Amino acid sequence: MINNLITLFFRGEILKREDIKRVMILGSGPIVIGQAAEFDYSGSQACKSLREEGIYTILVNSNPASIQTDKSIADKVYLEPLDVNIVEKIIEKERPDAILPTMGGQTALNLAMELHSRGILEKYDVELLGSGIKTIETCEDRDLFKKAMDEIEEPTTKCYAINSLEEALEVVSELGYPVIVRPAFTLGGTGGGIAYNEEELKEIVKRGLTYSLINQVLIDESVLGWREYEYEVMRDSKDNCIVVCNMENIDPMGIHTGESIVTAPSQTLSDEMHQILRNASLNVIRHLSIEGGCNIQFAVNEDMTEYRIIEVNPRVSRSSALASKATGYPIAKIAAKIAIGMTLDEIMNDITKETPAVFEPTIDYVVVKIPRWPFDKFRTVDRTLGTSMKSTGEVMAIGRTFEEALQKAIRSLDIGRDGIIGDGKEKRYSNEEIEYLLKNPTDERIFVIAEALDRGWTVSEISELTSIHPFFIERIKKIVDMKKKLEYLANLI
Numbered sequence: 001m002i003n004n005l006i007t008l009f010f011r012g013e014i015l016k017r018e019d020i021k022r023v024m025i026l027g028s029g030p031i032v033i034g035q036a037a038e039f040d041y042s043g044s045q046a047c048k049s050l051r052e053e054g055i056y057t058i059l060v061n062s063n064p065a066s067i068q069t070d071k072s073i074a075d076k077v078y079l080e081p082l083d084v085n086i087v088e089k090i091i092e093k094e095r096p097d098a099i100l101p102t103m104g105g106q107t108a109l110n111l112a113m114e115l116h117s118r119g120i121l122e123k124y125d126v127e128l129l130g131s132g133i134k135t136i137e138t139c140e141d142r143d144l145f146k147k148a149m150d151e152i153e154e155p156t157t158k159c160y161a162i163n164s165l166e167e168a169l170e171v172v173s174e175l176g177y178p179v180i181v182r183p184a185f186t187l188g189g190t191g192g193g194i195a196y197n198e199e200e201l202k203e204i205v206k207r208g209l210t211y212s213l214i215n216q217v218l219i220d221e222s223v224l225g226w227r228e229y230e231y232e233v234m235r236d237s238k239d240n241c242i243v244v245c246n247m248e249n250i251d252p253m254g255i256h257t258g259e260s261i262v263t264a265p266s267q268t269l270s271d272e273m274h275q276i277l278r279n280a281s282l283n284v285i286r287h288l289s290i291e292g293g294c295n296i297q298f299a300v301n302e303d304m305t306e307y308r309i310i311e312v313n314p315r316v317s318r319s320s321a322l323a324s325k326a327t328g329y330p331i332a333k334i335a336a337k338i339a340i341g342m343t344l345d346e347i348m349n350d351i352t353k354e355t356p357a358v359f360e361p362t363i364d365y366v367v368v369k370i371p372r373w374p375f376d377k378f379r380t381v382d383r384t385l386g387t388s389m390k391s392t393g394e395v396m397a398i399g400r401t402f403e404e405a406l407q408k409a410i411r412s413l414d415i416g417r418d419g420i421i422g423d424g425k426e427k428r429y430s431n432e433e434i435e436y437l438l439k440n441p442t443d444e445r446i447f448v449i450a451e452a453l454d455r456g457w458t459v460s461e462i463s464e465l466t467s468i469h470p471f472f473i474e475r476i477k478k479i480v481d482m483k484k485k486l487e488y489l490a491n492l493i
Helices: 002-010 038-052 084-094 105-117 133-140 142-151 165-175 198-211 271-287 318-327 331-339 402-412 431-439 445-454 459-466 470-492
Strands: 022-026 056-061 076-079 098-100 159-162 179-183 193-195 217-221 227-235 241-249 262-264 292-300 307-313 366-372 393-399
Touching: 022 038, 022 084, 022 105, 038 056, 038 318, 038 331, 056 084, 084 105, 098 331, 105 133, 133 142, 133 307, 142 159, 142 271, 159 165, 165 179, 165 198, 165 217, 179 198, 193 198, 198 217, 227 271, 227 318, 227 331, 241 271, 241 318, 262 318, 271 292, 271 307, 292 318, 292 331, 318 331, 318 366, 318 393, 366 402, 393 402, 402 470, 431 445, 431 459, 445 459, 445 470, 459 470
Parallel strands: 022 056, 022 098, 056 076
Antiparallel strands: 159 217, 179 193, 179 217, 227 241, 227 292, 241 262, 262 366, 292 307, 366 393
């Protein structure tokens, strides 16, 4: 009875826009290193969501090995290259009322920007849904982004947008080394890196300028070693905002979030800092006028006294897929409905079937995500992890404790391991190798940490070398200690 009253209270007049009948959804293209199948999930959910509301959907994607390109997913599927000239021809033929570019990752956003800059959207009177041109430009252009954050007094790292190597050298003379180099308008940190000296700076900047869609590279001051947290936020046209989920990267700043082991909800964040970051997230999504899903990345210092906003993704992201599956809250599906004018208080939650989507989900379990790297197929590549992605997928596991979820995730990786230790498949390292691999993380870092603990390395020693919070190393130590206990008991039998 109470749930029915809640439903009646929130469900008022449906605000769905009647002028939008046909919507084009842009995919993310082929599955490549740095981009896994999370955007296939988002695009499929968006098509399903819009069709539920009677919207004619037109899907454009170049990847035949995706669910979203199945003819049953959208009303019309175009298996074509995500090229601006080809998309223009499809627009001319299908005459969509709007384009939804926020479900196909950076690829779709870049394509939408090109459609705008060439005047194609204006020519065919096509509207962008979810994140408008101004919002996309603000999030992608570092100067505009910093100005926007300054307007709401949210702290960001010192960052400079440069267009040449000469400008980069001038900027670094002020910031000092190390610096983080990030090409603008690229996916998964492609072309970026950390420069510790002038030689590395020249190499990364030259590469970054080549990769960048607008020939622009961002030079960030270093916050290496700070903790990294992410907040997944939703907003509708009536300014209703919720935080769907917060996540913590086990690895510190300096390793791309797509390369990091991630846990949800955050395990080490203080209550006070959580409230600060939550409020900052809501301030940001409102100020940028994003309608739909938004991912915000924060760096927090070790003492939990300072934070910086690192990045805002005005679209459904890799982390959105994780947050959706971790909480059961279908971010892409709801974001698609918001894009056509519906609001959080009139969209029903798929899980409860009785409460609206404006209620924030809560979880009483721990979720762990581990990336899946293709190094078993590319044996000669550098396995060191950094600011650009090398993974091609990920696994997610759920448990009552971090230890349980971690062990489940390791088994799910399909790399022949039954856990981080004690399965008889450990790779033995020398003490020198352990120290090097703790300082220079690779895809084997979680196993190296377990091996070090098994050999008697202390939690503080490992934490100092890896900059990983002692909490997580303590949890791994529990697994190692259990392994030793079971070995002891087995010897008694």
